[in-house]
Amino acid sequence: MAKYLLRRLATIVPTLFFVSVLIFGLQQLLPGDPAIALAGEERDPETIRYLRAKFHLDEPLPVRYWHWASGVVQGDLGESVRIQKPVSELILEKLPVTIQLAAMAMLIALLIGITAGVISAVKKDTWWDYGANVFALWGLSTPNFWLGILLILVFAVELGWLPASGYVSPFEDLWGNLAAMIMPAFVLGNAIAAVLMRHTRSAMLQVLSSDYVRTARAKGLNERVVILKHALRNALIPIITLGALEFGTLLSGAVLTEQVFTIPGFGKLIVDAVFNRDYLVVQGVVLFTATVYITLNLLADLAYFLVNPRLRV
């Protein structure tokens, strides 16, 4: 276990190094003097001077990278030129909102995706199976910002059941918070539910044709017990790991969903930063996302290693 962990951690170091080079490299894409571009629309001379000194813009590229990376390692992602706050503080401020949205979306995705996948596999080549496959194609092909607008049209404008946009803290009004978050969470979970449905279906089909399921059936066990206790429990292992890998889709989707429903989360932070040409925030958000993604990948690998005894032999 320790050996595996060490080997896995060793592969992360170069990946993180290249991620940092890639994100540092984004600055080089800016046309003209990076200090002027990074200073945003106001182009305050004070800010330009600060940026020039902070990023050592008069020094060669490798030296500049070294200074930048040393700051990043210590948690210094720079300061937002618009809000005049450290980028790391901004990210930590917005993160809880996106975490709640992502958690609700994942819960919806797991409920819909796994249920549809199991039904589709158990009732293979029936109308249930075709229906579930149509649902998966729908989920994969629908832009979530469009689905968001349609849901607003139906549930907020026509029926008036839910608020069209906005955010309420759960500590202020839990019911109001859930009412505001249910539509965005469904929109975000929809595409992931489709992916999970496909994975569940193929994992279940594989497990259902295995010897131990045949043995369980031969023992005369109730079909419900065979499917839920014997087949699904084993099929779930790869599905849960794949769920963790869907984190990227979740964050990408959150950018658009938060924009449609005006939720002040992590995704809205990057979009606002783009519009305000607050490039350090953009850079910080991408770096943070990539680091979290790499960490989740590692945890998913470890979880898979722990729950699958064959890998430990």
Next chain:
Amino acid sequence: MLGFAVVVFFVLLALLAPWIAPYDPVATNWSAIRAAPSAAHWFGGDELGRDVLSRIIWGARASILAGVVSVSISLALGVPIGMLAGYVGRWVDALISRITDAMLSCPFLILAIALAAFLGPSLTNAMIAIGISATPIFIRLTRAQVLNAKAEDYVEAARALGNPHYRIALRHIFPNIVAPLIVQATLAIAAAVIAEASLSFLGLGQQPPAPSWGSMLNTARNYVDQAPWMAIWPGVSIFLLVLSFNLLGDGLRDALDPRHK
């Protein structure tokens, strides 16, 4: 077949836009401001009185162009780099694989948004951003295919005959890895169409007043209670085009790789 037919339909729509669009897509008309669908304006009018149908027809150009050009960029970069990694191996493979891992660590759309933000908002830059963001998938796929092909007897035979490396790679390996690349490219076009619509929705793709389905949806968001047709048709168009590319990709995979049937 259905997927292919719908793709052909949209391609024809894009190519024939100047002749089949009933109105100029950027011409404003005060009497058609947020006008409901009618015989004169089948899909209604938008917030400036522009004909929604004409904008949908012209918008197909931006979507299809973005899908095809971005994936061409990904293929042009990803296939040679992936072949190099898979064929040469050793430190070249290790280096390329780590860079690919790094790129894949940044969620596709977030990387595309960051690239488009730094490059500046325009359709061309959006296509470059999407193309670069999708490249690591092609590097990984090509590398894996080359590694499989390298172990085949026909490559061994080509090597025994004294063929130079570039010839083995281009003449013997490449033709045998084209099928999965075509399938992946078709599915990647679907993802690129959604990505372009997403970037345009955020204001980082096609710039107004030029029509794009994504930017049309962004505007429609503000008029959803007064003119829902402004939001319905661009969304239906994106959905149909993406769905048809996904169906086409699935169909090609079944046709080219019987194990997936």
